[in-house]
Amino acid sequence: MVALIAIYKAPENKSEFDSHYKDIHSPLSAKMEGLKRLEIAHVKNMLTPPTSTIAEAPYLFCTMYFEDQAALDNSMRSPSGKAAARDLMGFAGPLVSMVTAEVEEIAL
Numbered sequence: 001m002v003a004l005i006a007i008y009k010a011p012e013n014k015s016e017f018d019s020h021y022k023d024i025h026s027p028l029s030a031k032m033e034g035l036k037r038l039e040i041a042h043v044k045n046m047l048t049p050p051t052s053t054i055a056e057a058p059y060l061f062c063t064m065y066f067e068d069q070a071a072l073d074n075s076m077r078s079p080s081g082k083a084a085a086r087d088l089m090g091f092a093g094p095l096v097s098m099v100t101a102e103v104e105e106i107a108l
Contacts, residue, residue, distance in 0.1 A: 001036070001103040002066050006088075008095050010059040020091050021060070028084040029064065034071040039063045059095075065103065072100065 011017035021040075030038055039062070046057035066072040075081045088096065 002069050002072050003101045003103050004064045005099050006062040007058050007097045008060040028087050031080040032075045033078045034066050034075045037065040
């Protein structure tokens, strides 16, 4: 499985950001083709001091799971992927960093 992870720094207007994220951006993202699971995590506490890895406490993480890299690539090229990307850049472009990751599930 492959994950697309968006890491957001705190916006100036948190209530406006949260409203847009919940009411507009998340529904657009949820329509992306091939999306298996979508998780949003609001950061409560930063447990370590800032470092060169994370210079300040993140505000929110969004993790989107796809079957494989090809599914993610196809989703990003699809009309629903392009719509979500346009919206993201419009309301949060300077606030977000994105990475992809190969996900390995560890059995407990």
